[in-house]
Amino acid sequence: QQQVKQSPQSLIVQKGGIPIINCAYENTAFDYFPWYQQFPGKGPALLIAIRPDVSEKKEGRFTISFNKSAKQFSLHIMDSQPGDSATYFCAGVYGGATNKLIFGTGTLLAVQP
Amino acid sequence: KAGVTQTPRYLIKTRGQQVTLSCSPISGHRSVSWYQQTPGQGLQFLFEYFSETQRNKGNFPGRFSGRQFSNSRSEMNVSTLELGDSALYLCASRFLALTYEQYFGPGTRLTVT
Numbered sequence: 001q002q003q004v005k006q007s008p009q010s011l012i013v014q015k016g017g018i019p020i021i022n023c024a025y026e027n028t029a030f031d032y033f034p035w036y037q038q039f040p041g042k043g044p045a046l047l048i049a050i051r052p053d054v055s056e057k058k059e060g061r062f063t064i065s066f067n068k069s070a071k072q073f074s075l076h077i078m079d080s081q082p083g084d085s086a087t088y089f090c091a092g093v094y095g096g097a098t099n100k101l102i103f104g105t106g107t108l109l110a111v112q113p
Numbered sequence: 114k115a116g117v118t119q120t121p122r123y124l125i126k127t128r129g130q131q132v133t134l135s136c137s138p139i140s141g142h143r144s145v146s147w148y149q150q151t152p153g154q155g156l157q158f159l160f161e162y163f164s165e166t167q168r169n170k171g172n173f174p175g176r177f178s179g180r181q182f183s184n185s186r187s188e189m190n191v192s193t194l195e196l197g198d199s200a201l202y203l204c205a206s207r208f209l210a211l212t213y214e215q216y217f218g219p220g221t222r223l224t225v226t
């Protein structure tokens with residue numbers, strides 16, 4: 001019940017394309033869903049996050065779409081750039097003081113020039 | 114404001130030895146969490162400390178332990194190292210117990226030979 005399933009495992013798009021990464025969760029106790037971006041040799045960086053009472057959130061070129069009934073959420077990267085090439089992780093967080101991140105398995109994104 | 118810092122960045126140890134990793138959170142942040150990242154298991158939660166108290170613990174053996182000091186700095190210790198402990202160990206900090214946003218450091222790459 002703690003899993004967060006993420007797909008695809010890897011993704012290649014052309015510059016300007018819109019890569020979409022999908023995640024699904026089982027545990028309805030999650031009440032915060034962040035996305036992290038990780039470059040080689042670096043720690044994960046918080047990119048954008050959403051609460052389950054919101055269906056969509058945009059920050060710059062990054063958009064999260066959230067479907068509470070289906071227990072699914074996705075990350076869209078508009079006008080993708082080669083600098084967006086990185087590994088992306090979705091996660092779920094339990095509410096309250098137990099702020100344990102349950103991560104998806106990651107998506108390696110390559111944006112070709 | 115400086116980010117999360119971790120020392121050392123790289124470490125090579127021999128099976129059976131023990132190791133101590135250090136983490137300094139973002140100034141003002143009082144919660145520190147530790148995660149293990151491996152290609153096979155992904156990102157897994159180890160434990161979280163807040164105000165020098167362990168608040169939550171992941172599913173790792175007792176060889177993995179940690180502590181937090183009064184200045185919020187944290188250390189984690191792994192005793193009797195095994196080859197499978199080779200991983201990137203990440204520290205994340207957050208401001209208060211009830212805030213969700215966690216910020217990661219660059220990690221310590223531990224190699225056990």
